Amino acid sequence: MSLDAHLVVERGGFRLDLRLHVAAGEVVALLGPNGAGKTTALRALSGLLALDGGHVRLDGEPVHRLPPERRPVGVVFQDYLLFPHLSALENVAFGPRSRGTPRRRAREDAAVLLRRVGLGEHVGARPRELSGGQAQRVALARALAVEPRLLLLDEPLAALDAHTRLEIRSALRRHLADFGGVTILVTHDPLDAMVLADRLVVVEKGRLVQEGPPAEVARHPRTDYVARLVGLNLYRGLARGRTVALNGGEVRLDTTEALDGEVFVAFAPSAVTLYRDRPEGGPRNRWRAPVETVERHGDRIRVGLGGPVPVAADVTPGAVAELGLVEGAEVWVAVETGESHAYPA
Numbered sequence: 001m002s003l004d005a006h007l008v009v010e011r012g013g014f015r016l017d018l019r020l021h022v023a024a025g026e027v028v029a030l031l032g033p034n035g036a037g038k039t040t041a042l043r044a045l046s047g048l049l050a051l052d053g054g055h056v057r058l059d060g061e062p063v064h065r066l067p068p069e070r071r072p073v074g075v076v077f078q079d080y081l082l083f084p085h086l087s088a089l090e091n092v093a094f095g096p097r098s099r100g101t102p103r104r105r106a107r108e109d110a111a112v113l114l115r116r117v118g119l120g121e122h123v124g125a126r127p128r129e130l131s132g133g134q135a136q137r138v139a140l141a142r143a144l145a146v147e148p149r150l151l152l153l154d155e156p157l158a159a160l161d162a163h164t165r166l167e168i169r170s171a172l173r174r175h176l177a178d179f180g181g182v183t184i185l186v187t188h189d190p191l192d193a194m195v196l197a198d199r200l201v202v203v204e205k206g207r208l209v210q211e212g213p214p215a216e217v218a219r220h221p222r223t224d225y226v227a228r229l230v231g232l233n234l235y236r237g238l239a240r241g242r243t244v245a246l247n248g249g250e251v252r253l254d255t256t257e258a259l260d261g262e263v264f265v266a267f268a269p270s271a272v273t274l275y276r277d278r279p280e281g282g283p284r285n286r287w288r289a290p291v292e293t294v295e296r297h298g299d300r301i302r303v304g305l306g307g308p309v310p311v312a313a314d315v316t317p318g319a320v321a322e323l324g325l326v327e328g329a330e331v332w333v334a335v336e337t338g339e340s341h342a343y344p345a
């Protein structure tokens, strides 16, 4: 079971042009900023939007001319779209019923699926009687009930509170591991993507800008969006040996990799140290910058700095007081050489 798709869709001034090749059992997360075309891609795959060009093939068989209800595709929508007047069991049995499965068989299969997602006790419940996490699992069971070859998940955990999200994320991971077809997941949450996906596909302005295993993408972001997503500072600069000139040479960074030419340099906000006074040592990897933002980030404080090379730094709450980190204050920025790495642009 594999997916081979070339999705070309025009919507007003927007054009999606995206190629996707996904192997059986593989989970691909589609990521991208707002308006990048992720939902458009899912809708085109499910058949809710017609293609203006390209194709969708499952196991080599073209399905893009089939109406949505005849495609071997299961969808979990962001808000689940469960039928409010039907029980959990009837919601799950609905798809197979409308595809011609006899009522009794459809209900038996639905009961098995609901047990599998841990809802054996709730088969008779209406959606309003279910918690967010339970409704999410009904939606997943409903998508799996049509025995899809392609499973599409649109922000499947977005409607859940943080605690439930954690629990459902691990449950979803187990269900996806058992699913033999192709899964495509749209999410804004980097953690969902990192935990659930085998491969990330990043889309910006309707085009693929980067793809790869989550760890690889996280280590080597190629766009500002990806860098922000994985919480790294990212720059383009000119490398000569182990030194990279940023912003035309005003700021120089030493890196562990020796390279020549255009490179990306990435480092985590935790690799940045702030000082009130000029730190000792040579001229590299330190510069003066104004504080622009100060925000809580987990148990650290993330400080946004302007100046020649805008940078995010993570410091302790104590450092904020000690260094007087308020908007407009000027500090010295130093980047730990061993923690910044460079790779060809």
Ligand SMILES: Nc1ncnc2c1ncn2[C@@H]1O[C@H](COP(=O)(O)OP(=O)(O)OP(=O)(O)O)[C@@H](O)[C@H]1O
Residues within 6 Å of the ligand: 011, 012, 014, 032, 033, 034, 035, 036, 037, 038, 039, 040, 041
């Ligand atoms: N019904 C529509 N008619 C015309 N253009 C649309 C329509 N829906 C979306 N678009 C345009 O298509 C583009 C892609 O939208 P899409 O919803 O696919 O993005 P997305 O990546 O899913 O964004 P988000 O993360 O905000 O959900 C946007 O630029 C949007 O303006």
